[in-house]
Amino acid sequence: MEQNKLKNHSFLFYEYLIYTTVATISLFTFFLIIKTMPIPLDVFLSKMLTRLYIPSQNICIPPQIGELNIQIFWCFFIIFLSLTSFLLYKILKNNGKNVSFPKIINNICVAYILIIALLQQISRDNFLRKQFHYLKGKTTQEKYISIAPSFYHYVEEVKNLVKGRHTATLLTDKKQDKDPYMFFHRALSYYLYPTISFRYKNNSKEDSIILFYKKNPLNYIPKEYKLIFASPDYNFIVAIKKDVLNDRLD
Amino acid sequence: MIDWINVFISIFIPTTLGYIILSILINKKINSLMKISLSYGLGMGVLAIWMLFIAIIGLRFNIITIKMPLILLILSLSLRLFIRRKYCRPSTKNLPATTLFSISNVKYYVSTHITKTILYTILLCYIAHNIFFVFWQATNIPIYTWDALATIAFKAKIFFFEGKLPNLNLLPHKTYPLLVPFLETWVAINLGHWDDQLIKIIFPYAFISFLGIFYSFLKIYTNRLWALIGSSILLSSNLFVYHATISYRDFFLMYYNCSTIILLLLWDKTKSPSILLLSSLFAGFATFTKLEGTAFLPILLLFFLLIILRQNYPIKKKIKQIIIFTIPATSICLSYHIYKITHNVIKSDKTVFDFTLSKLLLFPHIIIVFLRNMFLSSNWSIVWIVFFISLLRLKENIYNKKTALSIIFVILLFFTEYALVALFTANYVWIAGDLNMMGLSRLLLHFYPLSVLTIILLAGSPYIDKTHQNNY
Numbered sequence: 001m002e003q004n005k006l007k008n009h010s011f012l013f014y015e016y017l018i019y020t021t022v023a024t025i026s027l028f029t030f031f032l033i034i035k036t037m038p039i040p041l042d043v044f045l046s047k048m049l050t051r052l053y054i055p056s057q058n059i060c061i062p063p064q065i066g067e068l069n070i071q072i073f074w075c076f077f078i079i080f081l082s083l084t085s086f087l088l089y090k091i092l093k094n095n096g097k098n099v100s101f102p103k104i105i106n107n108i109c110v111a112y113i114l115i116i117a118l119l120q121q122i123s124r125d126n127f128l129r130k131q132f133h134y135l136k137g138k139t140t141q142e143k144y145i146s147i148a149p150s151f152y153h154y155v156e157e158v159k160n161l162v163k164g165r166h167t168a169t170l171l172t173d174k175k176q177d178k179d180p181y182m183f184f185h186r187a188l189s190y191y192l193y194p195t196i197s198f199r200y201k202n203n204s205k206e207d208s209i210i211l212f213y214k215k216n217p218l219n220y221i222p223k224e225y226k227l228i229f230a231s232p233d234y235n236f237i238v239a240i241k242k243d244v245l246n247d248r249l250d
Numbered sequence: 251m252i253d254w255i256n257v258f259i260s261i262f263i264p265t266t267l268g269y270i271i272l273s274i275l276i277n278k279k280i281n282s283l284m285k286i287s288l289s290y291g292l293g294m295g296v297l298a299i300w301m302l303f304i305a306i307i308g309l310r311f312n313i314i315t316i317k318m319p320l321i322l323l324i325l326s327l328s329l330r331l332f333i334r335r336k337y338c339r340p341s342t343k344n345l346p347a348t349t350l351f352s353i354s355n356v357k358y359y360v361s362t363h364i365t366k367t368i369l370y371t372i373l374l375c376y377i378a379h380n381i382f383f384v385f386w387q388a389t390n391i392p393i394y395t396w397d398a399l400a401t402i403a404f405k406a407k408i409f410f411f412e413g414k415l416p417n418l419n420l421l422p423h424k425t426y427p428l429l430v431p432f433l434e435t436w437v438a439i440n441l442g443h444w445d446d447q448l449i450k451i452i453f454p455y456a457f458i459s460f461l462g463i464f465y466s467f468l469k470i471y472t473n474r475l476w477a478l479i480g481s482s483i484l485l486s487s488n489l490f491v492y493h494a495t496i497s498y499r500d501f502f503l504m505y506y507n508c509s510t511i512i513l514l515l516l517w518d519k520t521k522s523p524s525i526l527l528l529s530s531l532f533a534g535f536a537t538f539t540k541l542e543g544t545a546f547l548p549i550l551l552l553f554f555l556l557i558i559l560r561q562n563y564p565i566k567k568k569i570k571q572i573i574i575f576t577i578p579a580t581s582i583c584l585s586y587h588i589y590k591i592t593h594n595v596i597k598s599d600k601t602v603f604d605f606t607l608s609k610l611l612l613f614p615h616i617i618i619v620f621l622r623n624m625f626l627s628s629n630w631s632i633v634w635i636v637f638f639i640s641l642l643r644l645k646e647n648i649y650n651k652k653t654a655l656s657i658i659f660v661i662l663l664f665f666t667e668y669a670l671v672a673l674f675t676a677n678y679v680w681i682a683g684d685l686n687m688m689g690l691s692r693l694l695l696h697f698y699p700l701s702v703l704t705i706i707l708l709a710g711s712p713y714i715d716k717t718h719q720n721n722y
Contacts, residue, residue: 053488054628057396059691060488062628071626078635102642106709109636110479116631117486121376124491128383131391140392140446147394186400190393193404194411199422200404202412 029080033073037066052123074116081108148191149184154236155191158229166240168198168208171220181213188212196238207244211237253441257451260440261290263320268293270327274334275524280466280516287462288528290455291509295535297436298429299582302538305415306589311435312413366475373478377461380485385454387495392446398497401426403449406434410444418595425595427586429539430499450497457494460505461485464699467512468706470519471650476710484702489629489691499540500692506536506543508699510550511660515653518557523574529554530575534582542696544583545671549663551576556659603674612682616672619682620665623690630698637701643708650707657704664697 037044044065051063052070062070085105092099135143144152170188174181188210189199196208209225211217213235221227225239268289276285301316309315393403401423409415409431418424434449441448461481468477485491493501513529516522533550536543554575558568624634641658644651672681680689 052628055488055492058688060492060628062626069626071628071632074632075625075635078632078639082639100643100646102640102646103709106636106640106643106705109632109639110483110705110709113483113486113632113636114479117376117482118372120486120488120631121379124383125379128386132386135390143390143392144394144446147391183396183399186396186404190399190404190407193407200408200416200420202416202420 033068033076037068039066048119049122050126052120053127077112078109081105081112084108144191149180149187151184151188151231151236152191154229154231155188158192158238159195161228162195162238162240165194166196166208166244167201167204167206168196168210168238169206170198170210170212171214171217172212173215174213184212208238208240211239253445253448256440256442257437257448260437261451261455263317263324264293264297264436265290266293267296267320267324267327270324270331271296272528273331274327275528276522279520279522279525281469283462284466287459287466288509288513290459291463291505291532291535292528294433294452294456295429295506295531295538298432298535298538299585301432301436302415302428302586302589310413311409311415311439313439316436316439369475370478373482376482377478377485380491381454381458381461384457384491384494388450388454389447391495393450393497395496395498397499402430402499403434403446403497405431406438406449407444409435410438418590418593425541425590426499427538427540427543429535430497430502434497450495453494453497453501456502456505460509460699463509463512464703467516468703468710470516471653471707472710476706479710480702480706483631483633483705484699486631487629487633487698488631489695490698493692493695498692500695503536503540503543504696504699506532506539507546507550507696510536511553511657511700512703514550514554514557515656518561518656521561523571526571526574527578530578531582533575533579537579537583538586542693544587545667546664546696547579547583549660549667550579552663553656553660556656602676605674609673612673612678613669616669616682619686619690620669620694623686623694627691629691629694630701633698633701633705637705640705640708643711648708648711650711654704654707654711657700657707661697661700661704664700668693 039047047063047065048070054061054063064070065073082105085108086101089099089101089104092104134146138146141156145156170185172181172185174184176182176185186199189197192198192210193200196210198210208228209221211220211234214220214237217230217234217237218227221237221239224242226242226245227237227239229236229238231237265286266289268291269286271292272285272289280288297316297320300320301311304311304315393399398404405421405426405428408421415428430452433452437449437451438444461484464484465477465481468480472480490504493504510529510532513525513532517525517529533547537547555572558571561568563571624630644655644658668681672678677689679685681693682690
């Protein structure tokens with residue numbers, strides 16, 4: 001009985017000792033890593049709390065801490081946790097407990113994901129708050145002016161000027177198979193539809209021209225077309241056939 | 251305000267239809283949360299197929315052609331359900347009543363399990379915050395992402411303003427399946443106008459619905475705590491949450507693909523033919539969501555055959571089950587492909603296989619690109635790393651080993667398929683080439699939840715003492 005008590009006592013003591021050592025080493029290593037980076041601790045912490053959610057089209061970009069991708073940092077801790085799990089397993093095993101190493105490491109890793117998830121959530125919350133303040137009280141059009149490409153407000157003007165529905169030809173000098181103009185082309189098509197349609201042609205006659213980033217654009221407007229809208233830099237011009245306009249007026 | 255009521259109607263009608271169909275099909279074999287969650291996917295799938303049917307017979311998309319038949323169907327099925335319940339009352343009476351929420355129960359639980367209660371509260375707050383995040387993002391930020399503007403929402407906008415499905419050859423990306431554009435059109439029809447924010451409402455609901463299916467499934471195999479942990483881990487993926495807020499088709503493909511696998515596993519457990527039928531319908535809806543859905547069909551079929559081979563049923567019953575699974579899924583799949591063929595929509599060059607052996611040299615590079623995305627992008631938190639670590643538990647004799655192994659087998663099939671597609675088709679550039687940043691993350695999303703399922707099934711599984719092995 002007395003021996004068992006002593007055994008338990010020594011087990012607790014060693015357990016405590018190992019956890020403390022592990023925690024100290026982990027903290028020490030953590031600060032060593034930060035020290036090697038050219039950023040102060042407060043900047044590092046603010047990055048950790050605000051930059052863990054950066055979605056960009058098809059990928060979420062991992063924040064860089066100094067030169068280090070944050071994911072490498074997480075991986076480093078997984079290795080570290082594996083070591084901790086192994087030590088814990090050895091201690092428990094030596095003390096006659098029926099445990100398995102895979103179970104310990106699995107459970108520790110699950111706990112680790114949850115900790116990272118909570119950190120990420122602070123970033124998500126910051127992201128949400130920023131967007132909330134930025135977009136609060138705005139109409140869809142006003143939001144688009146904030147987030148869409150700069151030509152969007154011209155699209156709104158065209159939509160107000162043009163009556164009815166038209167099918168257009170788009171003339172541009174920019175390559176439509178490379179970003180950013182490829183994206184601009186698709187976005188313009190989406191925003192202008194159904195007022196002016198150029199990417200979807202429903203077998204109706206083309207009655208308008210859109211000149212988008214075209215050199216000497218006015219040279220491309222035929223006589224039977226009337227210029228309806230031109231942006232100040234002449235990078236976005238809309239012209240519609242005069243007879244169509246007359247028909248609409250009639 | 252009126253817009254929100256119309257949005258609610260656009261969700262409510264298909265979900266109710268799904269719920270009634272499920273009630274007729276499955277009745278009491280699955281729990282309420284899973285039933286409601288599945289109702290959304292089923293209802294939306296049926297709606298999309300109905301819209302395809304309307305398009306095929308040349309009718310226009312409007313309230314009369316879409317909404318009215320659905321409402322009539324709901325009413326007639328409800329009547330049938332009511333009559334059936336009326337005459338089958340004795341069997342339902344025998345079921346024990348379950349209390350979902352009782353203050354005295356909660357009080358007792360909190361006082362006796364204080365640590366667990368704290369953990370539950372944290373996890374529930376985490377999940378609730380994410381649900382709010384997804385809802386706000388989806389309904390307050392207008393469509394601005396690449397594929398949405400170029401294809402998905404653009405097509406939906408065309409369908410809405412033209413009031414019909416135009417000749418596919420006139421549309422951008424004419425071969426792409428139309429489930430998501432149809433659903434967005436449906437929301438716009440209910441709204442009565444085009445709204446660049448509210449048409450995305452289908453995504454947060456799909457998010458909640460999938461969360462419900464995922465949680466309910468884990469609760470069957472583990473317990474409430476592990477199911478909550480699993481759901482939280484699922485949400486730890488930035489890409490998963492992000493895709494529930496933008497108008498891409500990948501979230502819906504993930505939804506139908508993973509739900510099919512979950513339903514097949516449930517069918518393996520319950521042996522209910524109606525669950526098998528439901529999984530088949532979901533596999534079919536996946537084919538109508540993205541072209542990858544058709545490529546997934548052989549994988550799902552293989553997975554189904556694996557399960558059926560393990561069962562000790564007579565050959566006649568096995569054939570019947572094969573018919574139940576294959577016919578609905580392939581019918582849905584073929585209906586759209588045949589429609590495309592009859593409208594001279596030629597297949598894309600991307601699907602042409604070029605089996606040059608020298609291409610095998612690219613295999614190590616493909617693996618590296620996969621691993622880089624899984625480990626070093628911020629898409630998946632550390633889920634994939636932990637997934638690989640959790641495989642260590644397969645050495646042990648644990649309760650959920652068989653189920654976990656089945657899921658790992660499917661994950662392997664998905665990886666193999668994508669690796670083969672990258673190796674032997676022009677899709678290499680999107681999967682492992684220069685543009686892998688555009689495509690690969692989305693491809694991994696299609697089966698990402700399976701990795702979380704594996705982690706939780708292995709972590710939350712009790713160790714089987716060899717002396718009591720027969721009890722399981």
